[in-house]
Each structure stands twice: as structure tokens, then as C-alpha cells.
Amino acid sequence: MADLSPPDRDRRPGAHKGKSSGKVADFRYKRPAPSERKASGKRPARRGESRQGSPQRRQAYAALDLGTNNCRLLIARPSGENFTVIDAFSRVVRLxxxxxxxxRLSEEAMERTLGALHICADKLRRRNVHLARSVATEACRRAANGEQFIERVRRETGIVLDIISAQEEARLAVLGCHILLEDGAGPAVIFDIGGGSTELVLIEPGGPVPRILDWQSVPWGVVSLTDTVGPVSGAPAAREARYAEMRRVVAESFAAFARRIAPVAARADDIRLLGTSGTVTTLASVHLELPQYDRRAVDGLIVPSTAMREVSMRLAAMSPRERGGLPCIGNDRAELVVAGCAILEAILDIWPAKRLGVADRGIREGILRSLMASETAPAGGRAPASAPASATTGAGAGQERG
Known part of the structure; x- marks a missing residue:
């Protein structure tokens, strides 16, 4: 197994050569020119202080994740070795x-997304955010007009989005949720089922942040797989055939990664698995028979893999109306959740862990840890490779599932 992650296999050349700032309303973060400082008579803030002279540990940081299906924002302040969420926003935008x-991104999808991003921009300004990073993932990576949309977002909202690579997306997901891995010394796979892609990361335990041994990103998420194969609906036989085709398509994409990790799984006594996504949090909610979604009951839950398979097969066999009637799914997720089930089953096929960890945290938390770690690095030195081990979340901090 290679020590380093393989190079990102970007499916659209030049997709990641855009902006690298990721800050909202960049003018708010620019230091005044020397002439401006002299005119004001105020000294520039020292490292570790805000402009008002208060300790930087009280500054607000923000992470915005624009995915294929959701737009999510998290604003937090450092709190000891952790952080406390002070504001959050999540909306299904179906970009x-x-x-x-x-x-291409459709005009309707871009308008929906811009509406959500205007709300995010307002929150960032009102919370007086010190440092923010905003990222866009698979939809903007794949779309022929993705970079034009990023520029439109900048003009209309002030938010500067980075179109991050699949490799960076995987790294941030690991950084944001690895603390929830089940205890053990064996190797683990962390996965993130998104709207437009799925990332799988093989990690080696140990150290503040696990070492990434191998990874893969495939262009199948709950939206892209449903759009390509078609919704699981119609008569029972048709639903069964459509679900089988979804599993076949995903398994084919996973094949190279499956061959690479098979020897690791074969020689390990106990392998571990952790998932972060709307799919795993939704399936965990169905498994627990929750009357409504409860992040406190789901985040950090360890579920037998057989139970998650049973839930997946049960949902795939249901009609869309039956799925929509379940409390933690509803009509909005009734169509897309089955694609997530197919992806999850394909992951369990190639990494047959006995138990599955569930994380209602991921890219946004990984971004926040990276930002806070970079700010606390010694002057002239490198930022720590890792960030705080866990987060203290406030009301409304759970990620939007689906």
C-alpha cells in the first residue's frame, strides 16, 4: 500500500485552478495599508488578538460546504481544545x-443555491466572522459552467468558493469525523456519501490524525446515481431490478479500490468502518425508529453492519410513498435515499466490517479545525497537522441529511 495518497484523478482538467481564498467578502479581512494605520493612530493587531484587542480564541470562524444536494454553513468559536458552534445553516438546494x-448546472438550480448563499453571507457578516473558508465539491467540479457559477456567486454574494479536489474533500471529511472511529488497533475505512460523489479513505490508526494510506473518489452520490440509473419506483420487480443496477454500477466503480484494500482486510483481526453523510444518519435514524431526527442519538452511534443492510434492503423494496411516510425520511428524501442505500451496501461488500460508526459531522468540521489550527501555529512556524479532537455543538448544528 502506498504511503502517500494517489494523485487526484480530476475528471475535468483545470477545475481546481481557481480561487484559493475561500473567504467571504474578502475586503473584511484585508489588513489596512501602512498609510491607513498611520492616519488612524492605531497599531495593527498582534498575532493572537482581534482588531478590538480581545484574545483571538474568542474570534468566530466559519466553514461553508456547497455540495451537489446541500448548502451547509457552520460558525464556531474555539473553546479549549474543542469549539462551540454559535450558528449553523443548512438547506437542500439540489445544485x-x-x-x-x-x-451543466441549470438556471433553476443556480437560483436556488444563490438564495441559500445570500443567507449564508448575511450570517457571516452578522457574526463578525474572523476567518472563513468556503468550498464547492462534485457538482462544480463536473459542470461545464461550474467556474462561471463560482464567479457569479462571488459577484452577487461576496462569497469566494474554492472548487476543491476529491482528494481534499476526502481529507477534510477524515479530519472532521475521525474522532468517532470505534476504538481498536485495526485499519479503518472512512467514507462520505455525497450528492454527486462518494469518497472512501483507508486509514492507519495512531497519532492525533490518522495517516491516509489509500483513497478513492467515484462520481456516484445520491443525486448523480439516481439521475443516471433512474429512481427506484414502479412495481416491486421493477424496483428490485433498478436497485440491483445501482449496486452494480457502484461496485464497478469501486473495483480498483476494492482490489487494493482486500489484502489489508484479509490480514487484520478487526477492521473498522465510519460513515459521514445524510445516508448513514438517515439509515441510523430508521434503525433506531426515531419519531424525528435527533443528532444527539445518531452522532457517534455504532450499529451492526447487518442491521444497516437490513434497513437498506427494506427501504429499497418500499414504494416511494411508503418511504416518504417514514418519520426520518419524508417525501424530500424518499427518492434519493435508495441510491445511498445501494452505495452503502457496495461499501460493506468491499470492507466487511462487523460494525458501522455513524457521524453527523464531516467537511465543515474539518475546515474549522484546519482554520483554527493554522491560527494557533507559532509565528513563522507551520500549523499543527491536526486539530482539536472533538466539537461542542450548539443548537441547530446538525448537518442537513440527504
Missing amino acids: GEGLAKSG
């Missing part, structure tokens, strides 16, 4: 709707 067939 990647129709992308699999057209290769």
Missing part, C-alpha cells in the same frame, strides 16, 4: 439536479 444528463 446538481440534471447535471448527469446535461453536463
Whole structure:
């Protein structure tokens, strides 16, 4: 197994050569020019202080994750070795709707997304955010007009989005949720089922942050797989066939990664598995028979893998109306959740862990840890490779599932 992650296999050349700032309303973060400082008579803030002279540990940091299906924002302040969430926002925007067939972001999808991003920009300004990073993932990576949309977002909202690579997306997901891995010394796979892609990361335990041994990103998420194969609906036989085709398509994409990790799984006594996504949090909610979603009951839950398979097969066999009637799914997720079930089953096929950890945290938390770690690095030195081990979350901090 290679010590280093393989190079990112970007499916659209030049997709990641854009902005690298990721800050909202960049003018708010620019230091005044020397002439401006002299005119004001105020000294510039020292490292570790805000402009008002208060300790930097009280500054607010923000992470915005624009995915294929959701737009999510998290604003937090450092709190000891952790952080406390002070504001959060999540909305299903379906940015990647129709992308699999057209290769472009539709005008309707972009308008929905801009509406959510205007709300995010307002929150960032009102919370007086000291440092923010905003990222866009698979939908903007794949779309022919992805970079044009990023520029439109900058003009209309002031938010500067980075179109991050699949490798960076995987790294941030690991950084954000690895603390929830089940205790043990064996190797582990962390996965993130998104709207437009799925990332799988093989990690070696030990140290503040696990070492990444191998990884893969495939262009199948709950939106892209549903758009390509079609919804699991119709008569029972048709639903069964459509679900089987979803599993076949995903398994084919996982094949190279499966061959690489098979020897690792074979020689380990106990392998571990952790998932972060709307799919795993939703399935965990169904498994627990929750009357409504409860992040406190789901985040950090360890579920037998057989139980998650049973839930997946049960949902795939249901009609869309039956799925929509379940408390933690509803009509909005009734169509997409089955694609997530197919992806999860394919992951369990190639990494047959006995138990599955569930994380309602991921990229945003990984971004926050990276930002806070970089700010606390010694002057002239490198930021720590890791960030705080866990987060203290406030009301409304759970990620939008689906």
C-alpha cells in the first residue's frame, strides 16, 4: 500500500485552478495599508488578538460546504481544545439536479443555491466572522459552467468558493469525523456519501490524525446515481431490478479500490468502518425508529453492519410513498435515499466490517479545525497537522441529511 495518497484523478482538467481564498467578502479581512494605520493612530493587531484587542480564541470562524444536494454553513468559536458552534445553516438546494444528463448546472438550480448563499453571507457578516473558508465539491467540479457559477456567486454574494479536489474533500471529511472511529488497533475505512460523489479513505490508526494510506473518489452520490440509473419506483420487480443496477454500477466503480484494500482486510483481526453523510444518519435514524431526527442519538452511534443492510434492503423494496411516510425520511428524501442505500451496501461488500460508526459531522468540521489550527501555529512556524479532537455543538448544528 502506498504511503502517500494517489494523485487526484480530476475528471475535468483545470477545475481546481481557481480561487484559493475561500473567504467571504474578502475586503473584511484585508489588513489596512501602512498609510491607513498611520492616519488612524492605531497599531495593527498582534498575532493572537482581534482588531478590538480581545484574545483571538474568542474570534468566530466559519466553514461553508456547497455540495451537489446541500448548502451547509457552520460558525464556531474555539473553546479549549474543542469549539462551540454559535450558528449553523443548512438547506437542500439540489445544485446538481440534471447535471448527469446535461453536463451543466441549470438556471433553476443556480437560483436556488444563490438564495441559500445570500443567507449564508448575511450570517457571516452578522457574526463578525474572523476567518472563513468556503468550498464547492462534485457538482462544480463536473459542470461545464461550474467556474462561471463560482464567479457569479462571488459577484452577487461576496462569497469566494474554492472548487476543491476529491482528494481534499476526502481529507477534510477524515479530519472532521475521525474522532468517532470505534476504538481498536485495526485499519479503518472512512467514507462520505455525497450528492454527486462518494469518497472512501483507508486509514492507519495512531497519532492525533490518522495517516491516509489509500483513497478513492467515484462520481456516484445520491443525486448523480439516481439521475443516471433512474429512481427506484414502479412495481416491486421493477424496483428490485433498478436497485440491483445501482449496486452494480457502484461496485464497478469501486473495483480498483476494492482490489487494493482486500489484502489489508484479509490480514487484520478487526477492521473498522465510519460513515459521514445524510445516508448513514438517515439509515441510523430508521434503525433506531426515531419519531424525528435527533443528532444527539445518531452522532457517534455504532450499529451492526447487518442491521444497516437490513434497513437498506427494506427501504429499497418500499414504494416511494411508503418511504416518504417514514418519520426520518419524508417525501424530500424518499427518492434519493435508495441510491445511498445501494452505495452503502457496495461499501460493506468491499470492507466487511462487523460494525458501522455513524457521524453527523464531516467537511465543515474539518475546515474549522484546519482554520483554527493554522491560527494557533507559532509565528513563522507551520500549523499543527491536526486539530482539536472533538466539537461542542450548539443548537441547530446538525448537518442537513440527504
